Amino acid sequence: METDDQNEDFQRLHQLIAGTADLKGFLDGTTRYAAKALTRATGSRVECAVTLLRRKRAATIAGSSDTAILLDGIEQSLDDGPCMEAVRTGVPVVLSDVTADTRWPEFSHNLEAAGARSVLGVPLFLGEDASAGLNLFSEVTDNFSAEAVEEAVIFADMASQALRLALRIATADLLAQDLRAAMARRTVIDLASGVIMSQNRCSQEDAFALLLEASQNRNQKLHDVARDMIQSVSGNTREATTHFDD
Template sequence: METDDQNEDFRRLHQLIAGAADLKGFLDGTVRYAAKVLTRATGARVECAVTLLRRKRAATIAGSSDDAILLDGIEQSLDDGPCMEAVRTGVPMVLADVSTDTRWPEYSGNLATAGAWSVLGVPLFLGKDASAGLNFFSDVTDNFSPEAVEEAVVFADMASQALRLALRIATADLLAQDLKAAMERRTVIDLASGVIMAQNRCSQKDAFAFLLEASQNRNQKLHDVAREMIQSFAGNTAEATTHFDD
């Protein structure tokens, strides 16, 4: 059964999608909120970062603080640690005490030097093309109890859903931008073809063939040749644009 806190977490994540200017803004807001959720669950300060694993290469894509980004980067530089293990296996991993846990000795040593004493890695499920994980850090040993891990897993599940939605929105925006750019280039080519048709009393097909031949001879992109032709015909400051309602 969902608790009031979990309902609030879900509502907050979707507010982040609506309020963020871009995907990076959403991710920054998510990790800051994730840190608050685990701080609430454990009673001790927790920092959080997001690790993205794609084509076997990992990268930190957001952090709740500079310390979180630094600590996450240590794990990636070693390609070894609880979060990397969680991302690869799909199972949450707890490093309860860096001074006694022997599974990741080099990583634990680096964390101790940086002042982090316990870590929790939780997978995010994004689909077949990429994997990610939430990496939680605490300066207290044994900070991530089974109850705190369960809270993190529930949050990660909600965050995965929200992140998949944010990615779809970002992808749709990019496709729209690509379409707009393509239509603007097409406008320039159509205008240049019209100029050629008027000057040479030829068909649109012949005008386009003329542009294409000029593009190949000059080793320039077709729309660049078309733009230069329009500017030459109408003046150097002339610019062809297409207007869209966003």
């Protein structure tokens, strides 16, 4: 059963989707909430970064602080560590003590030098094309108990749902922008075709054919030829615009 705190985390994640202008802003907010949730669960300060694994290449894409981004970057540079293993295996991975755990010696040595003592990697499930994980860092040894891991898994599940929704919205926005650009280009071409129809008393198909021939003869894009024609006829150097109702 979800606690009040977990329900609040879920609500905040979904509010982030509507309240941020881009995906990067959403991810930065998510890492801050994750850090807050695990700090609450463990009683000790926790920092969080998000690792994205795509086409077998990993990258740090957000962090709750510069320290989190730095620590996550160490793991990416080594391509080895608990978060990378969590992302690849789909299960949480705990490094309880960087001075005692021998699984990732170089990573542990670098973390110790940076002041981190324990790490928790939790997978985020995004779909077939990409994988991601929460990389959680603490200055306290053995900070991630079984209860803390469970809390992190619950948060990661909520974050995965919210992130998948944010990705769909971002993709839809990009598609809408592409459609607007295509319609704007089409508007200029249609206007130029109308000018040719008026000047030559011809059909729209014939006007478009003449415009296409001019494009090929001048080795210019069709849109550029149409734009130059409209500007020449109108005496206005401003680009013709299309009006949309969003």
